[in-house]
Amino acid sequence: MIKQILQWTGVVLKKILKWLGIGFSIIIIGGFIPATLGAYGLFWERWTTSLLGNPLNPRLSWYTPLEKTTGNFSQPLATLASEGSAIQQDVLQEASDYAELHGSDSLVIQHNGKIVYENYWNDTKPESLFALHSITKTMNALLMGHAIEDGFIDSVDIPAATFIEEWKGSNKENIQIRDLLNMASGIQESYNFEPTSPRIQRIMGLDIVAPNIAAETKGKPGTAFLHVNPNSQILGIIIERATGQRFSEYFSEKIWQPLGARDAFFFVDKLGGMVHTDCCMWASIRDLVRVGEMLMHKGVFKGSQIIPAGWVDEMIQPSKANVNYGMQLWIGKEFVEYRPYDPSTTTFANYHSEPFQADDVFFLDGLGKKRLYVIPSKSLVILRTGPNSSEWDDSKLPNLLIGALN
Secondary structure, X not given: OHHHHHHHHHHHHHHHHHHHHHHHHHHHHHHHHHHHHHHHHHHHHHHHHHHHOOOOOOOHHHOOOEEEEOOOOOOOOOEOOHHHOOOOHHHXXXXXXXHHHOOXXXXXXXEOOXXXXXXXXXXXXXXXXXEOHHHHHHHHHHHHHHHHHOOOOOOOOOEHHHOOHHHOOOOOOOOEHHHHHOOOOOEOOOOOOOOOOHHHHHHHOOOOHHHHHOOOEOOOOOXXXXXXXXXXXXHHHHHHHXXXXXXXXXXXXHHHOOOOOOOEEEEEOOOOOOEOOOOOEEEEHHHHHHHHHHHHOOOEEXXXXXXXXXXXHHHOOOOOOOOOEOOOOXXXXXXXXXXXXXXXXOOOEEEOOOOOOOOOOEEEEEOOOEEEEEEHHHOEEEEEEOOOXXXXXXXXXXXXXXXXXX
């Protein structure tokens, strides 16, 4: 009996030592390689530290380096005590309970230009920075309107190869800028997560331009919807090449400062390198409500036309490839229970238990069910942030609040 116990103890100790060895190796690699390989070591630091945490939702410290997009904060958004809101207190509480049930970090409800309810969990505050993830994609569409108005880009109905010269003479030369905005370019995403794979190089590499431009395509542009990151990243590359300005600086000048927002940050592949425009903007919670209010009023914020007139209407038009998707955002009018990012599967999809009770609902989405719902007919903006909730129902909060105002 004692012999068996000793043998079992020996096996357990060997396993513990094995995993300790692996852990120490990761730590050594994570510290040694960046220190000895200079800039290239930054990739390995990102790779190794992502393995130690949640690779799909790293902490702010992982996003190194960050590039500031300067704001011009002067005054906070207007608020109204919930007791004075047209939305009943019990409805607001039900909305809060639903958000809390699904592990949210924040819930902010704005009605008629005033915040009528907000709640925060997990040490989150109104000024807390949070990762927008794919909500960042919509910033490409907003800035594209300015690039057209400023004469840098003729229209969205020209070949992307006008600025992505690497595509000329290839099977990508007929992709239109509109196709990229509508997630209908035919560009595919790989699901190989090895360190040297194109997918990981597009996420963590020190040159994200080349692997995004080199992404493979399938089918005729403009005909099939596929929500993948390279579409959005290539839009950012086009904006930088067309304007001759850094994305973060042009964004600050045209959108972020006019909104009166606080300083925000974009993740860049390396110092002075390319901004990630497919994800990874960091902004304060309340400042994203400013974006929602601006979209609700067709680009106008507090009386100022920030987005060119008519451009938001263009953004929310259904695309030919997907009636539920416009330009880098989702449209709510046509009811579909599951709205997949990849039509070949519903594994990753936005779930709707019922049709929206207003025809003009549209929303911005980010990883983890981050949501910015905009409902112009009800003067409603709803922001939910937090980690992933697989059971999140996109019709729940909008319909609950729309119903209270009907």
